[in-house]
Amino acid sequence: MSLPQSDSGLDRRTQILDAAVVCFAKRGFHQASMHDISAEAGISVGLIYRYFQNKEAVISAMADRHKQEIQEILERARQAPGLLESLEILFTAHCGEKEPQVVSAFVVDLFAEASRNPHVAELVRDVCETSMSGVTDLIARSPEAKATNLTPREMAELIFAVNDGMLMRNVLKIGSTSQERREQQLKVARNLWRLLFKKQTEPAYA
Amino acid sequence: MSLPQSDSGLDRRTQILDAAVVCFAKRGFHQASMHDISAEAGISVGLIYRYFQNKEAVISAMADRHKQEIQEILERARQAPGLLESLEILFTAHCGEKEPQVVSAFVVDLFAEASRNPHVAELVRDVCETSMSGVTDLIARSPEAKATNLTPREMAELIFAVNDGMLMRNVLKIGSTSQERREQQLKVARNLWRLLFKKQTEPAYA
Amino acid sequence: MSLPQSDSGLDRRTQILDAAVVCFAKRGFHQASMHDISAEAGISVGLIYRYFQNKEAVISAMADRHKQEIQEILERARQAPGLLESLEILFTAHCGEKEPQVVSAFVVDLFAEASRNPHVAELVRDVCETSMSGVTDLIARSPEAKATNLTPREMAELIFAVNDGMLMRNVLKIGSTSQERREQQLKVARNLWRLLFKKQTEPAYA
Amino acid sequence: MSLPQSDSGLDRRTQILDAAVVCFAKRGFHQASMHDISAEAGISVGLIYRYFQNKEAVISAMADRHKQEIQEILERARQAPGLLESLEILFTAHCGEKEPQVVSAFVVDLFAEASRNPHVAELVRDVCETSMSGVTDLIARSPEAKATNLTPREMAELIFAVNDGMLMRNVLKIGSTSQERREQQLKVARNLWRLLFKKQTEPAYA
DNA sequence: AATGAATGAGGCTTCATTCAT
DNA sequence: CATGAATGAAGCCTCATTCAT
Numbered sequence: 088m089s090l091p092q093s094d095s096g097l098d099r100r101t102q103i104l105d106a107a108v109v110c111f112a113k114r115g116f117h118q119a120s121m122h123d124i125s126a127e128a129g130i131s132v133g134l135i136y137r138y139f140q141n142k143e144a145v146i147s148a149m150a151d152r153h154k155q156e157i158q159e160i161l162e163r164a165r166q167a168p169g170l171l172e173s174l175e176i177l178f179t180a181h182c183g184e185k186e187p188q189v190v191s192a193f194v195v196d197l198f199a200e201a202s203r204n205p206h207v208a209e210l211v212r213d214v215c216e217t218s219m220s221g222v223t224d225l226i227a228r229s230p231e232a233k234a235t236n237l238t239p240r241e242m243a244e245l246i247f248a249v250n251d252g253m254l255m256r257n258v259l260k261i262g263s264t265s266q267e268r269r270e271q272q273l274k275v276a277r278n279l280w281r282l283l284f285k286k287q288t289e290p291a292y293a
Numbered sequence: 294m295s296l297p298q299s300d301s302g303l304d305r306r307t308q309i310l311d312a313a314v315v316c317f318a319k320r321g322f323h324q325a326s327m328h329d330i331s332a333e334a335g336i337s338v339g340l341i342y343r344y345f346q347n348k349e350a351v352i353s354a355m356a357d358r359h360k361q362e363i364q365e366i367l368e369r370a371r372q373a374p375g376l377l378e379s380l381e382i383l384f385t386a387h388c389g390e391k392e393p394q395v396v397s398a399f400v401v402d403l404f405a406e407a408s409r410n411p412h413v414a415e416l417v418r419d420v421c422e423t424s425m426s427g428v429t430d431l432i433a434r435s436p437e438a439k440a441t442n443l444t445p446r447e448m449a450e451l452i453f454a455v456n457d458g459m460l461m462r463n464v465l466k467i468g469s470t471s472q473e474r475r476e477q478q479l480k481v482a483r484n485l486w487r488l489l490f491k492k493q494t495e496p497a498y499a
Numbered sequence: 500m501s502l503p504q505s506d507s508g509l510d511r512r513t514q515i516l517d518a519a520v521v522c523f524a525k526r527g528f529h530q531a532s533m534h535d536i537s538a539e540a541g542i543s544v545g546l547i548y549r550y551f552q553n554k555e556a557v558i559s560a561m562a563d564r565h566k567q568e569i570q571e572i573l574e575r576a577r578q579a580p581g582l583l584e585s586l587e588i589l590f591t592a593h594c595g596e597k598e599p600q601v602v603s604a605f606v607v608d609l610f611a612e613a614s615r616n617p618h619v620a621e622l623v624r625d626v627c628e629t630s631m632s633g634v635t636d637l638i639a640r641s642p643e644a645k646a647t648n649l650t651p652r653e654m655a656e657l658i659f660a661v662n663d664g665m666l667m668r669n670v671l672k673i674g675s676t677s678q679e680r681r682e683q684q685l686k687v688a689r690n691l692w693r694l695l696f697k698k699q700t701e702p703a704y705a
Numbered sequence: 706m707s708l709p710q711s712d713s714g715l716d717r718r719t720q721i722l723d724a725a726v727v728c729f730a731k732r733g734f735h736q737a738s739m740h741d742i743s744a745e746a747g748i749s750v751g752l753i754y755r756y757f758q759n760k761e762a763v764i765s766a767m768a769d770r771h772k773q774e775i776q777e778i779l780e781r782a783r784q785a786p787g788l789l790e791s792l793e794i795l796f797t798a799h800c801g802e803k804e805p806q807v808v809s810a811f812v813v814d815l816f817a818e819a820s821r822n823p824h825v826a827e828l829v830r831d832v833c834e835t836s837m838s839g840v841t842d843l844i845a846r847s848p849e850a851k852a853t854n855l856t857p858r859e860m861a862e863l864i865f866a867v868n869d870g871m872l873m874r875n876v877l878k879i880g881s882t883s884q885e886r887r888e889q890q891l892k893v894a895r896n897l898w899r900l901l902f903k904k905q906t907e908p909a910y911a
Numbered sequence: 912a913a914t915g916a917a918t919g920a921g922g923c924t925t926c927a928t929t930c931a932t
Numbered sequence: 933c934a935t936g937a938a939t940g941a942a943g944c945c946t947c948a949t950t951c952a953t
Binding site: 524525526527529530603604607608610611612613614615620623624627647649653656657659660661662663664665667668670671672673686687688690691694695 | 730731732733735736809810813814816817818819820821826829830833853855859862863865866867868869870871873874876877878879892893894896897900901
Binding site for chain 3: 936937938939940941
C-alpha cells in the first residue's frame with residue numbers, strides 16, 4: 088500500500104509468477120491448475136485473471152520472465168574478469184542457482200511447450216539467439232580463444248549445447264544432491280572449455 | 294489372419310503406439326487426448342483400453358519403446374567401422390532419422406514427464422546410462438581417442454550433452470528445413486569430435 | 500446474504516441431497532447419474548463436486564442423513580404418551596411420512612449398497628443398533644409390556660423385522676394408493692403389537 | 706454333447722444364471738458387468754447373448770428362477786408334518802440354505818430392482834402373492850392356529866414381514882458367522898410363531 | 912456352437928473461466 | 933481490489949452389445 092497502483096500490479100504479477108514456477112515445475116504447465124497456482128500464491132483464483140488474461144498468458148509471462156533472467160545472467164557473465172569465469176557464471180545460472188531441480192524442470196517444459204505454441208517458441212528462440220550472440224561476442228573479444236580453428240560462433244554453439252544437454256539430464260535426478268550433480272556437470276563442462284580455450288595463464292607481466 | 298493372436302496383439306499395440314507418438318509430438322503427452330490417439334490410429338477409443346491399462350500405460354510403453362530404439366541404435370553404432378562413424382550414426386539416429394521434428398518433440402516431452410513420473414524417470418535414466426556406457430566403451434577401445442587427457446567417460450558425457458542439447462534446440466524449428474538444421478548441428482558436433490579424437494588418418498597404407 | 504458462508508454451504512448440500520434422494524429412489528444409487536442429480540437440483544454438475552468429493556460421498560452423506568432422520572424419529576417416538584403411540588409413530592415415519600414410495604425405495608437401495616460398501620454398512624448397522632436399543636428401552640420402561648414371556652429386546656427385534664419387512668414390500672406398489680397400503684400395513688403391525696402388549700386400558704382411574 | 710440341444714441349452718442357461726447370482730450378490734445387478742458373469746461362468750461374453758437377449762433378460766431370468774425356487778420351498782413346506790415345521794423350513798430356505806449372505810444380498814437387490822423395473826416388480830409381486838396364499842392356506846388348515854383372533858391371512862402377513870425383515874438385516878453381516886446369525890433370527894421368529902399358534906402338543910390321542 | 916476383438920455411447924470427474932458480491 | 937461460487941465443455945474410462953472368424 089506504500090506503493091502506487093502500477094507497482095502493486097507488478098508485485099501481484101511477480102507473486103503469481105513466483106507461485107506459477109513452483110507449480111509448473113512440480114506438475115508441468117498443463118497439469119498445473121489455476122487453482123494450484125492461486126493456492127500456492129495464497130490468493131483467489133479470480134485474482135489471477137485480473138493480472139493475466141488466461142492461463143496461456145501466465146505461461147507466456149513466465150517464458151518472458153525467463154528471457155529476462157537469462158539476459159541478466161548474460162550481463163553478469165559479461166562483467167566477469169575472464170572468459171572462463173563468464174562461462175562458469177553462465178553455466179551455474181543456466182539451471183537455476185538455488186533450485187536447479189525446479190528451474191530445469193521448468194525449462195524442459197518450456198521447450199516442450201515451445202514445440203507446439205508458436206508464441207512461446209518465438210520467445211525461446213529469442214532467448215537462445217540473444218544468449219548465443221552474447222557469448223559469441225564474448226569469445227571473439229577474449230584473448231584466450233586461440234586454441235582451435237573453430238569460429239567463435241561454433242564455439243558458442245558447442246557451449247550452449249552442452250549447457251542445455253546438462254540441464255536436460257538434471258530432471259532425471261541422477262546422483263544424490265543437486266549440489267553434487269552440479270559439481271559433476273561443471274567438471275565435464277570445464278573439460279570442453281579447456282579444449283576450446285587456453286587458460287589465460289597469469290599473464291606474462293614479467 | 295495369417296498371424297496368431299499374440300501377434301495381432303503386438304500389431305495393435307504397435308499401431309496404437311505409432312499413433313501415440315504422432316499425437317504426443319503434436320500436442321504433448323497430456324494435451325493429447327485418448328480420442329486423438331484413437332482417431333490417429335483409425336480405431337475406437339475403447340479398443341486402446343484392451344491393449345493398455347490406461348493413458349499412463351501408453352506413455353510408459355512409449356518410453357519403453359524409445360529405450361529399445363536407442364538400444365538398437367547403439368548396436369548399429371557399435372558395428373560402424375570407426376569411432377567417428379559411430380558417433381555420426383548415433384547423432385543422426387538420436388533425433389530420429391526420418392522425422393527429427395516429431396522425435397525431438399517427443400523426447401523433450403519424455404524428459405519433462407520424467408521429472409514428475411518416477412516410472413518414466415527410471416526408464417529414461419536407464420536409457421541414458423546404457424547409452425553412456427556403450428559409448429564410453431566404444432571410445433575406450435578406439436585407437437583414435439588419444440588427443441586429450443580426458444577419460445573415455447568424460448568424453449562420452451560431453452558427446453551426449455551435445456547431442457541432447459541439439460535435440461532440445463530442434464523443437465524451436467530454427468532455420469528452414471529439418472535437413473538443413475541437421476547439417477548445421479552435425480557440423481558443430483563434428484567440431485567437438487575433432488577436438489576429442491584424432492582422425493584415424495586413412496591408415497598407413499604406405 | 501443473511502446467512503454466513505457455512506450456512507450457504509449447508510443449504511447447498513441439503514439441496515443436492517434432496518435432489519439425490521429423488522434420483523436415487525427413481526433409478527437407484529448407481530443408475531442415477533451425477534447429471535440426473537444436478538438437473539434435479541437445478542444446478543450444474545461441477546457444482547456438486549464443490550460440496551461432495553465424489554458420487555460415493557453423496558451416497559454416504561445420504562446414508563448419514565438417513566441415520567439422523569431415524570434418530571429424530573426415535574426421539575419423537577420417545578415422547579409419545581404410550582408405547583403403542585410410540586410404535587405407531589415409529590412405523591409411520593419408518594417408511595417416510597410423505598412419500599413412502601420414495602423413502603422405501605431409497606432404504607432398500609441403501610441396504611443393497613450396504614451389502615457391498617463397508618462404509619455404508621457401518622452407518623446402517625449403527626442406525627439399526629441405535630433404533631433397536633432405543634425401542635428396547637422404551638419397551639422395558641413401559642407398563643404395557645407384560646403379556647408374554649419375551650424379553651424387551653426380543654420384542655424390539657420382532658417389531659423392527661416387521662417394519663423392515665413392510666418397507667421392503669412397499670416397493671412392489673401392491674394395492675392402489677400408498678395411503679391405502681400404509682393402512683393395511685398398520686393393521687397388520689398393530690396385530691403384532693396387540694399380541695405383545697396389553698393395551699394400557701384407559702387407566703383404572705375409576 | 707451327450708444331451709440333445711434343448712438340454713444343452715438349459716444347462717448353459719443354468720450355468721450362466723449360477724454365475725450371475727454370484728456376481729449380482731457380490732456387486733449388484735448393475736455394477737456386475739457381463740464380463741464379470743462370463744468370467745465367473747468360465748465362458749465368453751458373446752455366448753451369454755446366445756442364451757439371453759441382453760443383460761435385462763438375465764436379470765429377469767434370475768427373478769424368474771427365484772420365483773421357482775420359492776415355489777419349490779413352498780411345496781416342501783406344505784409337506785412338513787406340522788405348521789411350525791413348515792414355517793421353519795420356509796424361514797430357513799427364505800434366505801438361502803447354504804449361502805444366506807449371497808441369497809440375501811441378491812433378494813434385496815431384486816426388490817431394489819423391482820422398484821424401478823415393472824417386469825421384475827411383476828415377478829416379485831407374483832412370488833409374494835403365491836407364497837402368501839400358500840402360507841395362508843397352510844395356517845387355515847392347521848389345527849394349531851387357534852391362539853389369537855387374527856385371520857390366517859393376517860398371520861401370514863406377519864410371518865412374511867418378519868422373514869423379509871430378517872433377510873434385509875442379513876446383508877449387514879451383524880454377528881460373526883452366518884450360522885450364528887440364522888440361529889439368532891430363528892429364535893426371534895419362533896417367538897412370533899409361539900404367539901400365533903399353540904404347539905400341537907403331541908396330540909391327545911389318549 | 913463359441914470366441915473375443917471391436918465399437919461407441921455414456922458416466923464420473925476436472926478445470927479454465929466468469930461474475931455477483 | 934478481491935473472493936470463490938458457479939458453469940459447462942472436455943477428458944478418461946467402462947461396458948453392453950455386435951460380429952467376423
